[in-house]
Amino acid sequence: MARSNLLYAHSGGVTAVINATASAVIGAARAHPERIGKVLAAHRGILGVLAEDLIETAALDEAALQRLSLRPGGVFGSCRFDLPQTATADGRRVMDRLFEVFAAHDIGHFIYNGGNGSMDVVGRLRDAAQQRGYPLVCIGAPKTVDNDIVGTDCCPGFGSAAKYLATSMLEAGLDIRSMAGSRGSVFVMEVMGRNTGWLAAATALAAGGDADAPPHIVLVPEAGFDEEVFLAEVRRVTERLGYCTITVAEGIRRADGSPIVEKSREGGYVQLGGAGSAIARMIHERLGYKFHWAIPDYLQRAGGHWLSAVDREQALAVGRAAVEMALDGRNGCFPAIRRLGEAPYRWEVGTEDAAAIANLERTLPVAFMRTDGLHVTAAARDYIRPLIEGEVPQPTAGGLPDYGALALQPVARRLPPWQA
Amino acid sequence: MARSNLLYAHSGGVTAVINATASAVIGAARAHPERIGKVLAAHRGILGVLAEDLIETAALDEAALQRLSLRPGGVFGSCRFDLPQTATADGRRVMDRLFEVFAAHDIGHFIYNGGNGSMDVVGRLRDAAQQRGYPLVCIGAPKTVDNDIVGTDCCPGFGSAAKYLATSMLEAGLDIRSMAGSRGSVFVMEVMGRNTGWLAAATALAAGGDADAPPHIVLVPEAGFDEEVFLAEVRRVTERLGYCTITVAEGIRRADGSPIVEKSREGGYVQLGGAGSAIARMIHERLGYKFHWAIPDYLQRAGGHWLSAVDREQALAVGRAAVEMALDGRNGCFPAIRRLGEAPYRWEVGTEDAAAIANLERTLPVAFMRTDGLHVTAAARDYIRPLIEGEVPQPTAGGLPDYGALALQPVARRLPPWQA
Numbered sequence: 077m078a079r080s081n082l083l084y085a086h087s088g089g090v091t092a093v094i095n096a097t098a099s100a101v102i103g104a105a106r107a108h109p110e111r112i113g114k115v116l117a118a119h120r121g122i123l124g125v126l127a128e129d130l131i132e133t134a135a136l137d138e139a140a141l142q143r144l145s146l147r148p149g150g151v152f153g154s155c156r157f158d159l160p161q162t163a164t165a166d167g168r169r170v171m172d173r174l175f176e177v178f179a180a181h182d183i184g185h186f187i188y189n190g191g192n193g194s195m196d197v198v199g200r201l202r203d204a205a206q207q208r209g210y211p212l213v214c215i216g217a218p219k220t221v222d223n224d225i226v227g228t229d230c231c232p233g234f235g236s237a238a239k240y241l242a243t244s245m246l247e248a249g250l251d252i253r254s255m256a257g258s259r260g261s262v263f264v265m266e267v268m269g270r271n272t273g274w275l276a277a278a279t280a281l282a283a284g285g286d287a288d289a290p291p292h293i294v295l296v297p298e299a300g301f302d303e304e305v306f307l308a309e310v311r312r313v314t315e316r317l318g319y320c321t322i323t324v325a326e327g328i329r330r331a332d333g334s335p336i337v338e339k340s341r342e343g344g345y346v347q348l349g350g351a352g353s354a355i356a357r358m359i360h361e362r363l364g365y366k367f368h369w370a371i372p373d374y375l376q377r378a379g380g381h382w383l384s385a386v387d388r389e390q391a392l393a394v395g396r397a398a399v400e401m402a403l404d405g406r407n408g409c410f411p412a413i414r415r416l417g418e419a420p421y422r423w424e425v426g427t428e429d430a431a432a433i434a435n436l437e438r439t440l441p442v443a444f445m446r447t448d449g450l451h452v453t454a455a456a457r458d459y460i461r462p463l464i465e466g467e468v469p470q471p472t473a474g475g476l477p478d479y480g481a482l483a484l485q486p487v488a489r490r491l492p493p494w495q496a
Numbered sequence: 497m498a499r500s501n502l503l504y505a506h507s508g509g510v511t512a513v514i515n516a517t518a519s520a521v522i523g524a525a526r527a528h529p530e531r532i533g534k535v536l537a538a539h540r541g542i543l544g545v546l547a548e549d550l551i552e553t554a555a556l557d558e559a560a561l562q563r564l565s566l567r568p569g570g571v572f573g574s575c576r577f578d579l580p581q582t583a584t585a586d587g588r589r590v591m592d593r594l595f596e597v598f599a600a601h602d603i604g605h606f607i608y609n610g611g612n613g614s615m616d617v618v619g620r621l622r623d624a625a626q627q628r629g630y631p632l633v634c635i636g637a638p639k640t641v642d643n644d645i646v647g648t649d650c651c652p653g654f655g656s657a658a659k660y661l662a663t664s665m666l667e668a669g670l671d672i673r674s675m676a677g678s679r680g681s682v683f684v685m686e687v688m689g690r691n692t693g694w695l696a697a698a699t700a701l702a703a704g705g706d707a708d709a710p711p712h713i714v715l716v717p718e719a720g721f722d723e724e725v726f727l728a729e730v731r732r733v734t735e736r737l738g739y740c741t742i743t744v745a746e747g748i749r750r751a752d753g754s755p756i757v758e759k760s761r762e763g764g765y766v767q768l769g770g771a772g773s774a775i776a777r778m779i780h781e782r783l784g785y786k787f788h789w790a791i792p793d794y795l796q797r798a799g800g801h802w803l804s805a806v807d808r809e810q811a812l813a814v815g816r817a818a819v820e821m822a823l824d825g826r827n828g829c830f831p832a833i834r835r836l837g838e839a840p841y842r843w844e845v846g847t848e849d850a851a852a853i854a855n856l857e858r859t860l861p862v863a864f865m866r867t868d869g870l871h872v873t874a875a876a877r878d879y880i881r882p883l884i885e886g887e888v889p890q891p892t893a894g895g896l897p898d899y900g901a902l903a904l905q906p907v908a909r910r911l912p913p914w915q916a
Contacts, residue, residue, distance in 0.1 A: 092667075120677075149670030155677060180618075186757055228642075233783045239895050246896055247798035250569030254510045257540075257575060263794060281896065373790035374683060378667035384895060464895035475659050475804060475884035476666055476701065 078211065079111055080184025082402070084126060084133075084480025085118035087190025087197070087219075090150035090239075091233025093391035094219050098152065100215070100395025101144035104132050105185075111403055116181060116487060120153035122188075122197070126170065126494050128177050131485040140482055145284075145392065147469055147479040148380035161199050162204065171204050173494055180210060180490040185213050185402040189395075191220040191231075192205065192435050195410060199431025202408035216410030216430045217398040219391075221377045223274035226433040229465055232394055233377065238278030238425070239464035240379040241267050241323075246282035249290025249321050252368065256319035260365035262310065263321045266352025266377060270298050271444070273440045275454040276325035278460050285454060290321035294453075295355070298440045299449030300331035303379035307362050309450050314365060323350045335474060372413055377465050381477045385466025397425040421462030498631065499531055504553075505538035505545060507610025507617070507639075510570035511797050512746075513811035514639050517609055518572065519565035520815025521637070522553050525605075533824055536601060537909060540573035542608075542617070546590065546914050548597050550907040560902055563811065566890055567899040568800035579617050582624065583822025591624050600910040605633050605822040609815075610702070611640040612652075612855050615830060619851025622828035635820040636850045639730065639811075641797045643694035646856040647848040648832035650883055652814055653797065655807025659697030659884035660799040661687050661743075665790060666702035669710025669741050674787065676739035679807025680785035682730065683741045688774025688796060691717050693860045696745035697872040698880050705874060709874075710741035712871075715775070716886055718860045720751035721870030727782050730871050734785060744772045801897045805886025808855030810843070817845040840880030890914060 082105045088095055098117070105115045117131040118124035131152055136144065138166050144151060160167040178186070186201065188194050193310035198216040205212035218225050223234035245265060252263045269275040273296025292313045295301060313320040328336050328351050338352045356369040390413055397411035416422040446457035471478040518537070522861040525535045534642045537545035537551040552571055554818025556564065562569060580587040598606070606621065608614050618636040625632035631854035638645050665685060670681045689695040690760055703709035714723060733740040734762055748756050748771050756771045797865045817831035830850050836842040864876035891898045 086674070090671055091749075142566075146669065148667050150673075150674035153676070154674050156675075243801050243896055244795045245900070247568050247800055248794040250567065250800075250899065251794045251798040253508055254506070254570035254572075254574050255576075256573070281894070323877070368793050368795035369791065370795055371789065371791045372795065374668040374671045375664045375790055378671040380667055380670075381663050413672050457498065462896060466895060467892060472887060474881060475806075475886065476663055479666070479670065 078112055078184065080211070081114040081182045081189065082112045082114055082185040083116045083118060083125070083130070083181070083183045084187045085121050085186055086152055086154035087121050087151055087194040088154060088156055089221070090154050091221050092148040092233055092380050092383055094150050094189060094389050095147045096145040096391040097217055097219060097395035099141045101187055101399055102136065103141055104399035105389045108403060111272045113182065114131065116154040121155040122157050122159065123155045124153065125177050126173055126490045126496070128180070128491050130181065130496065132487050134484045135483060135485045143480045144482060146380065148378040151482055159191065159200065160191060162200055167228065174201070175204070175208060175210055176491060178210065182486065184211055187215050187217055187398045187402065188403050189217040189219050189488065191217045191222070192433070192437060195247035195430040195486055195488070196434035198410065199408050199434055203490055209245040209437045213402045213405055213407045215400065215402045218410055221268055221275065222270050222272055224265060224270065224272045224438045226436040226438045227428040229381040229415040230390070230413050234274060235384035235390070235463035236379060237268070237377050238460055239276055239384040240376050240382055241275055241279050241372065242464060243282040243382060245279040245291050245321065246371065247321060249282060252319050252321060254443065257316065260314040260363070261313065261319040262356065262359050262365045262367040263319070264356040264367065264369040265322070265350050266322055266324045266326055266350050266369065266371045269325045269327060271437060273298050273325045273326045276323045277440060277444060277456045279323040280457055281461060281464065288317060291323045292320050293322040293323045294469065295322065295328050296440055296445065296452070297325050297329055298325040299445050301328050301366060302449065303358065305448065308361070310359055311363055319444045321357065324355050326351055334473050378456040378493065379477065380468055383468040385468050386463055388468055393425050405492070409431065418458070418462070421465070428443070498604065501536055501602045501606065502532045502605040503536045503538060503545070503589065503601070503603045504607045505520040505541045506570040506572055506574035507541050507608055507614040508574060508576055509641070509797065510574050511639055511641050511911045512568040512656040512800050512803055513808050514570050514609060516565045517637055517639060517652060517815035519561045519605055520812040521819055522556065524816045524819035528823060531608040533602070537572040541575040541799070542579065543575045544573065544579050544914070546593055547598050548600070548909045548911050548914065551600065552905045552907050556906045563900045564902060566800065566888065567728045571902055573850055579620065580611065582620055588590065594621070595624070595628060595630055596911060600629065601907065602829045604631055606635055607635050607822065609637040609639050611642070612645055612853070612857060614851040615645070616854030618830065619828050619854055619877050621646045627729055633822045633823045633827045634816045635826065637814050638832065640879055641688055641695065642690050642692055644690065644692045644858045645859045646826040648833040650810070652807060652811035653696060653749055655804035655810070655855070655883035656799060657688070657695055657797050658880055659804040660796050660802055661695055661792065662884060663697040663698050665711050665743060667740065668790065669702060672739050672741060676737065679735040680783070682734065682776065683739070683746055684772050684776040684789040685742070686744045686746055686770050686789065686791045687871060690745060691747045691857060691859070693718050693745045697860060697876045697885070699743040699863060700820055700877055701881060701884065703811045703838035708737060708743040712740050713742040713832055714871045715742065715744045715748050716860055716865060716872070717745050717747040717749055719865050720758055721748050722751065723867065724780065725868065726870065727779070730779055736823040737874050741913055742775065745773050746771055763807065770797065774890050789856040800899065801889040804884045805888050806883055808888055813845050821847060826858045838878070838882070841885070849914060873887045
């Protein structure tokens with residue numbers, strides 16, 4: 077087999093463990109010098125490939141790779157960029173450029189670390205390479221806090237975000253319970269997840285199975301939001317306990333599909349805030365309770381100080397497996413997590429076809445949602461629980477995680493500039 | 497000396513280490529059975545005293561006290577309640593009731609764990625006891641994440657919230673830097689602190705002294721907000737780095753004292769969001785940058801999984817000292833943290849008069865703010881740095897902190913019900 081270089085790229089929103097996958101890809105690729113020459117990374121994802129903005133990873137020694145594997149965010153930079161359809165003029169122009177860059181840098185292996193959209197790109201790059209007769213093996217590596225990739229039992233990045241949010245609900249719940257008063261106190265936490273309720277469901281782990289423990293209500297997009305049913309439950313919980321804690325997935329919708337948006341005091345609907353603030357104000361205006369709301373936003377997907385050990389292990393495993401799959405010529409595939417058993421939780425890495433699941437979306441099964449649409453079931457908790465297990469000690473300096481500084485070395489350009 | 501019971505109460509917003517102070521009070525009081533009989537706690541603070549809603553702490557064994565010392569929130573419940581002025585009819589009625597409850601339960605020592613307002617109550621209770629000839633020693637114990645109590649170098653609760661927020665800015669900064677694009681990305685984090693910028697200033701620890709590292713801008717109430725100066729700096733940072741991270745204290749004001757509120761699309765000012773969302777939207781509308789914003793809300797003061805070891809040590813120390821001061825008859829005083837040295841940081845617990853500092857507010861000194869009002873200085877970082885030092889291992893179960901369940905045993909009532 078010919079020897080060629082490997083290119084790695086982040087894609088889409090980053091996670092607390094995407095760098096773990098990157099470090100595993102680099103480490104595994106280095107173990108095969110007979111097949112893989114240089115290990116390069118794209119700066120800012122696919123945009124960096126187009127711009128021929130590449131990074132030489134040889135400068136990262138073993139200690140630096142270890143540090144990288146513990147650092148949240150995407151060290152090489154990422155982007156949200158939809159590859160235009162291949163059949164269009166713009167699509168051909170973009171595809172031509174990608175292969176010019178691959179050829180200029182002797183890229184024979186491309187590992188694309190992303191979500192559903194990225195799996196589509198993996199499939200299209202495989203097809204384009206075959207049509208062009210260019211020797212490229214293109215492999216996906218799953219990553220998303222949203223846990224919405226089809227074909228894998230779970231997605232690296234989800235477990236750590238889930239652990240962060242369940243811990244946050246547990247802790248904020250202890251706080252608001254302290255402050256619960258006769259006039260009722262409500263706490264709303266808005267979480268990520270796009271069109272799915274996986275991250276919202278994870279907060280239910282804070283309660284174990286205790287119906288009186290936070291979160292008392294979990295709103296997920298899959299359930300459909302009914303204002304009257306919801307407010308009745310908020311009132312019931314608050315009258316019984318003196319407080320009510322609520323997880324709101326950012327993507328919740330009414331049964332007719334309309335989003336929940338901020339209602340201005342004038343009565344018109346104006347999109348002034350996310351679902352969390354809209355829900356908090358709805359409760360205040362309709363029930364008169366005091367409220368607090370939290371939006372962890374990027375904090376929930378960057379919590380390197382509180383990683384799930386299982387999640388990080390899986391992020392490392394898919395990185396290693398992606399390199400093995402590239403060497404095995406499993407073009408257009410991605411490593412997927414397969415659940416083998418519970419108690420103890422056991423898993424392995426399997427192989428899935430990227431094009432087959434591209435742009436699909438894995439939503440919460442009906443069995444994971446309570447029939448009233450206001451909480452998740454024990455089945456949901458049983459599924460998520462093992463994914464947040466285990467802690468990962470982080471080196472610290474001055475009371476903060478010591479993520480270190482990583483010097484990234486650019487690769488000299490060989491092509492004319494790209495005109496985006 | 498006569499033997500009598502001790503009553504402990506939380507007051508105001510709780511913290512991640514207020515239970516540490518509570519556990520230290522209980523432990524220290526038990527060490528003096530010759531002077532202190534029962535150790536009781538008020539349920540929901542001073543409202544619990546009025547309602548004669550008291551808790552017997554004898555059921556908490558040593559293991560339970562240790563667990564309590566690691567648990568965020570206020571386990572006995574707290575409240576925000578302003579004691580009416582003593583000279584008013586309502587004030588006399590309330591004060592009469594408090595002393596009826598004290599007498600009914602043979603309370604000779606009262607330890608009130610709160611902020612500036614609570615120190616006022618400590619002084620007033622001391623005065624009232626002396627006027628009534630009731631043998632009560634009343635001691636404050638400082639607590640607030642806002643760090644705004646006068647007379648103490650810092651406040652238990654602040655260090656852990658500061659550590660949480662500095663870590664959050666560090667981690668979210670790594671995330672947004674990954675996603676920085678040509679159109680500019682802005683991240684705004686709104687933090688607590690009431691009228692002071694101590695917590696906002698703490699996020700500057702994330703940057704060390706690196707002017708290019710998050711947070712790029714820190715807005716504190718003490719500086720006065722100037723929209724044009726601020727937006728010019730946001731533009732400058734974003735054009736240089738591709739992204740800009742901003743900490744916004746909840747209490748920021750314009751130089752004329754007006755608050756920063758959400759501006760509706762109609763142009764009128766309507767209070768629809770906090771300072772953080774208002775700032776984020778201002779940037780989007782004026783500069784066109786994409787934005788994300790986070791509101792950690794209760795999460796920042798309940799982060800038991802990521803405590804500052806120094807903060808917890810000080811929370812324990814003021815609890816122990818408050819009991820010693822009660823036994824020494826230092827009526828109307830509170831234990832204060834005194835800074836003895838830097839590198840290594842050294843501190844001790846001194847004694848301050850509660851009435852002398854009651855209702856005052858400790859704000860950021862001018863030397864802690866950069867002259868343009870858009871950041872804090874090295875002096876601010878040097879002051880805060882030792883307060884976030886050290887980590888506290890938490891027992892975990894199933895990937896979450898194991899804060900345990902504490903059975904609280906109510907004290908039988910001896911008085912007629914209180915009519916609030």
